Amino acid sequence: xxKDRMIEIRRQNCNxxxxxxxxxxxxxxxxQGYMQWLWDVDGRRYLDLFAGVATVSVGHCHPKVxxxxxxxxxxxxxxxxxxxxxxxxxxxxxxxxxxPDPLKVIYLTNSxxxxxxxxxxMARLHTGNYDIISLxxxxxxxxxxxxxxxxxxxxxxxxxxxxxxxxxxxxxxxxGPWGGSHCRDSPVQxxxxxxxxxxxxxxxxxxxxxxxxxxxxxxxxxxxxxxxxPIQGVGGAVQYPKxxxxxxxxxxxEQGGICVADEVQTGFGRxxxxxxxxxxxxxxxxxxTMAKGIGNGFPMGAVVTTPEIAASFSKGLHFNTFxxxxxxxxxxxxxxxxxxxxxxxxxxLRVGTYLITELAKLRDKxxxxxxxxxxxxxxxxxxxxxxxxxxxQKKIACKKMYCxxxxxxxxxxxxxxxxxxxxxxxKQGAYFPFYSLYKQKKLMLFTHSKEHRWVxxxxxxxxxxxxxxxxxxxxxxxxxxxxxxxxxxxxxASSKSTCIS
Ligand SMILES: Cc1ncc(COP(=O)(O)O)c(C=O)c1O
Numbered sequence: 001x002x003k004d005r006m007i008e009i010r011r012q013n014c015n016x017x018x019x020x021x022x023x024x025x026x027x028x029x030x031x032q033g034y035m036q037w038l039w040d041v042d043g044r045r046y047l048d049l050f051a052g053v054a055t056v057s058v059g060h061c062h063p064k065v066x067x068x069x070x071x072x073x074x075x076x077x078x079x080x081x082x083x084x085x086x087x088x089x090x091x092x093x094x095x096x097x098x099x100p101d102p103l104k105v106i107y108l109t110n111s112x113x114x115x116x117x118x119x120x121x122m123a124r125l126h127t128g129n130y131d132i133i134s135l136x137x138x139x140x141x142x143x144x145x146x147x148x149x150x151x152x153x154x155x156x157x158x159x160x161x162x163x164x165x166x167x168x169x170x171x172x173x174x175x176g177p178w179g180g181s182h183c184r185d186s187p188v189q190x191x192x193x194x195x196x197x198x199x200x201x202x203x204x205x206x207x208x209x210x211x212x213x214x215x216x217x218x219x220x221x222x223x224x225x226x227x228x229x230p231i232q233g234v235g236g237a238v239q240y241p242k243x244x245x246x247x248x249x250x251x252x253x254e255q256g257g258i259c260v261a262d263e264v265q266t267g268f269g270r271x272x273x274x275x276x277x278x279x280x281x282x283x284x285x286x287x288x289t290m291a292k293g294i295g296n297g298f299p300m301g302a303v304v305t306t307p308e309i310a311a312s313f314s315k316g317l318h319f320n321t322f323x324x325x326x327x328x329x330x331x332x333x334x335x336x337x338x339x340x341x342x343x344x345x346x347x348x349l350r351v352g353t354y355l356i357t358e359l360a361k362l363r364d365k366x367x368x369x370x371x372x373x374x375x376x377x378x379x380x381x382x383x384x385x386x387x388x389x390x391x392x393q394k395k396i397a398c399k400k401m402y403c404x405x406x407x408x409x410x411x412x413x414x415x416x417x418x419x420x421x422x423x424x425x426x427k428q429g430a431y432f433p434f435y436s437l438y439k440q441k442k443l444m445l446f447t448h449s450k451e452h453r454w455v456x457x458x459x460x461x462x463x464x465x466x467x468x469x470x471x472x473x474x475x476x477x478x479x480x481x482x483x484x485x486x487x488x489x490x491x492x493a494s495s496k497s498t499c500i501s
Pocket of ligand 1: 114234262291
């Protein structure tokens with residue numbers, strides 16, 4: 001099918017939103033993928049820095065996962081979980097083994113929004129309370145219920161939705177009113193000064209005071225739940241002060257609520273130091289929701305909770321036709337095995353730490369890079385007009401900066417960034433650790449293999465950013481930052497090679 005025809009169909013027959021969210025001046029016509037690579041219909045190869053919105057956790061068409069899917073396809077495509085079949089039980093046991101007690105009961109869904117919807121319902125039934133608190137800037141899904149948890153004007157509609165959801169201040173130590181140079185659990189801290197004594201985070205206390213204010217003013221005495229991403233994803237890899245979640249969980253439980261960690265982006269080893277993002281905060285949630293990386297692109301999600309909460313929910317009947325379908329379970333089971341065998345968590349830690357550290361050097365050099373943050377391969381680079389005006393951006397300035405950033409400035413910065421890595425690695429003769437990212441966030445396969453080194457060197461000077469690297473700029477909404485992703489186009493002779501079949 002020709003490209004023109006595809007665009008015509010996209011205009012006429014596809015969800016019109018898809019025309020809106022195409023970030024590229026020239027659309028990318030993706031045709032095939034293999035591990036960290038994507039090929040377009042012309043055979044041009046791309047290093048995938050976006051991983052299908054942080055979803056392809058172990059690599060496009062990973063041979064092992066593909067084989068597992070093929071095997072299951074020949075055996076049994078579908079039956080529902082009212083029947084007993086091995087893949088469902090093998091998978092539930094395997095997934096449960098990745099959680100501390102008492103998180104041992106698993107509900108399988110088909111997406112992250114569906115998982116969060118289910119978590120909302122379970123929290124309300126278990127606690128007998130209705131109100132739910134989430135953080136501003138968060139993204140928890142686009143369904144009528146989760147849209148209330150999601151705190152980002154771009155995803156809101158002027159219709160009644162998300163009843164009982166209240167958004168509280170996000171403890172953003174870079175852009176929020178408080179923050180310093182020791183707050184984050186990241187290899188890189190903010191550029192803000194900090195006078196806090198060791199172990200005493202003033203910013204944390206201020207943000208916790210804001211949460212208390214929300215309890216005092218915006219919700220009833222008893223609440224159902226608090227939802228939080230361990231690191232905000234769509235909101236911009238925003239990290240909270242180190243003890244924020246710990247103290248917030250305590251307060252939420254005092255108000256009768258349960259604590260839900262949305263691991264849709266942070267789960268499955270992306271943050272490097274731990275398998276789950278919540279472990280980096282030294283907390284144990286009452287419920288964990290997940291999707292994206294769980295199936296390496298196979299549509300899947302899950303809620304993991306305690307037997308006690310599950311018991312409250314089992315008073316009614318809950319049925320999900322596709323949740324835990326044999327094919328999904330076979331794929332997800334193989335993904336878990338692959339994460340272990342390919343050691344992608346360790347890879348996220350090693351490569352992510354390197355990237356964050358190198359990016360921070362560029363932040364120190366370029367005025368336009370305001371912040372570099374994150375953990376493992378959940379990395380955010382926040383673009384600013386300049387480091388002084390950072391906290392007084394006007395709407396119009398944001399808009400201009402947003403436009404600038406989409407064109408020359410960001411390209412220059414990111415080209416510089418890329419070239420510096422290349423040069424550094426050349427000089428040292430070390431491996432160039434550029435690989436499929438897990439949404440910088442990106443694929444967790446951004447590794448140090450020989451092939452990767454070849455990739456880096458062969459790309460040097462010939463890399464064209466067909467879009468921006470994954471970065472953020474303050475956007476038209478005050479608390480929301482747009483994020484853009486990149487397909488790095490490797491315009492080398494070899495990159496024109498035909499797809500791996
Ligand atoms: C943290 C988080 N939660 C929930 C969701 C919703 O997941 P889905 O798009 O699978 O419904 C997303 C999607 O981006 C997400 O990033």
